[in-house]
Amino acid sequence: MSDSWPRRRLLAILRGASEPLDAQELARITGQHVTTVRFHLDVLTKESLVRQFQQPPRGRGRPRIGYSAVQRSVGYQELAQVLADQLGNDPRRRSDAAITAGRAWGAKLDAGDHPVDSLEDAREVTMTLLSELGFAPERDPEAAEPEDQVLIRMTACPLRDLARTHSEVVCGVHLGLIQEVLDRNGGRDTVSARLLPFVEPELCVARLELLARREATPVAVGAESPAPEPVLAPPSAGRMPPQLRNGDPNVAKQSAQQW
Missing domain, CATH: 1.10.10.10 (Winged helix-like DNA-binding domain superfamily/Winged helix DNA-binding domain)
Known part of the structure; x- marks a missing residue:
């Protein structure tokens, strides 16, 4: 004008x-x-x-x-870009701040009332949450999952373009959101959540795991404790968990070696 x-x-x-x-x-x-x-x-x-x-x-x-x-649409993508740029240059601090922000968001959401007493309960709560937020989650029916682990395919993302350049921020917020909603429904001592960004160009994966798996691993007296696995894995093209279906056997083989 x-x-x-x-x-x-x-x-x-x-x-x-x-x-x-x-x-x-x-x-x-x-x-x-x-x-x-x-x-x-x-x-x-x-x-x-x-x-x-x-x-x-x-x-x-x-x-x-x-x-x-004509009502102007809010530029959420641009707003998210500005906010992400304000979190500094340290990727770990950016990730921690984003997870904290995601938890604060999850605390304000109406997450329903579905007690998380099992891994299947955690899957239902997470699938419902991701569906409502536009992530089009799927559980691959052909995936061979361990009994103590669930993989949820996030086939869409409202901020995917921004996540490609600021994954530690965007994915950190989404991870914190999932963690908070699970905790609010009683899953704090039942399951842990991780997020694997861009295991394929258009696919991220949320991994839910029974906490009993980590508690059952003994550590020898005097031995150094293993470093904790990051809850937000760094994005890596082709970093597909071997449990997930992949049509390219070469990619699947390479991913399994990396995993």
Whole structure:
């Protein structure tokens, strides 16, 4: 839109209106001549900032033309980009901050009331959450999963483009969200959650694991404790868990070696 105060004022009035307004009403509100108002409305219409609607006439005569502002979509992708850039340059700190933010988000969500007493309960809660948020989760029916582990394929992501350059932030938020919702439903001492970004170009994986698996591993007295496995794995092209189906045997073989 050109830098025109009359047009900006008309647009502001239409954005605040609860119903479409015609040129006569706008002329009365602004004090401008109706012909001038119609000129500005034509410009705003051509720039796709307002939309025309046919309204019933007042008394006898032709139908009136009403105008309504086109609601601007919020640039969530751009907003997320700005927020991600504010978390500093240290990837670990960025990831930790993102997970904390995701937990804060999860604490505010209505996550339902499905007690997590088993791995299957955790899967149901996580699948429901991811479905509601637009991740199109799937559990591969042909995947050979251990009894103490579940893999959930996240086939969509509302912020996938940003995740390609800021995975520790975007995926960290999503991981924190999953962890918080599981904890709120009683899964804190039952399951742990990890997120594996971009195991395929358009696929991320959430991995749920029974905590008993780690508790059952003895550590010799005096031996160094193994380093904890990161809950947010670094993205790596082709880093597909061997349990997941992969149509390319070479890729599957290479992924299994890396895993």
